[in-house]
Amino acid sequence: MPTSQPVLLRALRWGILATIALVVVFGGIGWxxxxxxxxxGGAMGAAFAGVFLLLTVGSIAFANRFVDSPVYVPVFFxxxxxxxxxxxxxxxxxLLILRGQPWLDPRxxxxxxxxxxxxxxxxDVLVVTKSRIPYVSDPR
Structure with a gap:
């Protein structure tokens, strides 16, 4: 695995915890x-953002599993x-499905x-700034 993998996994863990907290907080505020x-509305909005965050970080972490493949770069992207x-x-x-739903507060x-x-x-900023990743690429 590349040296960035622990950073991505840390961001994934923090993202899961933050999503749970935001769903609870914005569900309460919404109530x-x-x-x-x-x-x-509040819980769904926070959950959507969390799912999008986890898809981004998760896709990068998953793509890193192919680092030893000769076609790593095209597979990664x-x-x-x-x-x-x-x-x-x-x-x-x-958004098209949820638009105008009577059971959802859009604000x-x-x-x-x-x-x-x-x-x-x-x-993302905190995890990256606190990480210790070497300046050179991974040795082969």
Missing amino acids: LVAEGRGLT GIVMGAWLVKFIGFIVA MFFFGLLAGVIVSLVI
């Missing part, structure tokens, strides 16, 4: 703002871009999603 609709495409299409489809969904994106960026 206080708009009762059942707010609970659903195929997996990562495939995950990005799944996220993009999934997000558009989800809480937006704020839960926004908070999830910000928290995932903070996690």
